[in-house]
Amino acid sequence: MAQLLRVQNFTVSRDGIGAGEDQSLEHPFGHAVDPAELFAWAGATASWPNRTDPGGSRGLDDYFTRDFAHNIGAEIMGRNKFGPQRGPWTDHEWRGWWGEEPPFHTPVFVLTHHTRPSFTLSDTTFHFVDADPATVLEQARQAARGKDVRLGGGVSTVREFLDAGLVDTLHVAVAPVELGSGLRLWESPDELLGRYHLEVVPSPSGMTHHLFWRK
Numbered sequence: 001m002a003q004l005l006r007v008q009n010f011t012v013s014r015d016g017i018g019a020g021e022d023q024s025l026e027h028p029f030g031h032a033v034d035p036a037e038l039f040a041w042a043g044a045t046a047s048w049p050n051r052t053d054p055g056g057s058r059g060l061d062d063y064f065t066r067d068f069a070h071n072i073g074a075e076i077m078g079r080n081k082f083g084p085q086r087g088p089w090t091d092h093e094w095r096g097w098w099g100e101e102p103p104f105h106t107p108v109f110v111l112t113h114h115t116r117p118s119f120t121l122s123d124t125t126f127h128f129v130d131a132d133p134a135t136v137l138e139q140a141r142q143a144a145r146g147k148d149v150r151l152g153g154g155v156s157t158v159r160e161f162l163d164a165g166l167v168d169t170l171h172v173a174v175a176p177v178e179l180g181s182g183l184r185l186w187e188s189p190d191e192l193l194g195r196y197h198l199e200v201v202p203s204p205s206g207m208t209h210h211l212f213w214r215k
Contacts, residue, residue: 073144
């Protein structure tokens with residue numbers, strides 16, 4: 001079977017915004033965007049990997065949280081997801097937002113115009129690649145050893161791979177909030193209907209899950 005490029009659990013506001021502008025160390029998702037507000041649905045589930053107390057919700061939201069790592073052999077992300085630095089790397093001590101135990105457990109390919117040596121934390125190896133989307137995807141597929149590749153974001157990276165026609169499946173979780181400004185995944189999900197089937201599934205939590213797959 002073909003290795004899929006999958007976008008999973010990508011969360012946006014009701015007006016299509018997935019991150020704010022002016023990202024910084026203090027504001028990883030940019031100003032005017034509260035990640036706790038956007039991602040509360042995932043954090044409330046029983047399968048949320050960072051849960052420290054028992055309990056959590058079951059049902060549809062929990063299914064998507066639990067399915068996050070299923071059959072994933074590599075991840076692709078943009079540099080802005082990896083960290084707040086811009087331009088040439090001035091701080092090689094920065095090794096991502098996630099500490100010594102990143103949540104990926106696979107090779108991760110970070111898109112950047114300023115490469116740096118690969119490094120490994122626990123069972124995650126980060127590679128820094130200056131290449132077009134198709135070339136990076138081919139590298140990730142080889143590293144995934146037959147499993148699928150996850151496209152982790154952020155917004156601009158997902159748009160870039162969508163525009164290149166490389167995304168096979170897309171799950172977008174739409175939160176019942178409006179942000180007004182920021183980095184927008186879409187004006188409307190209908191923009192993708194020329195290339196993808198779409199099923200919209202509401203959740204009791206107030207989230208609306210949009211599931212796209214290639215026609």
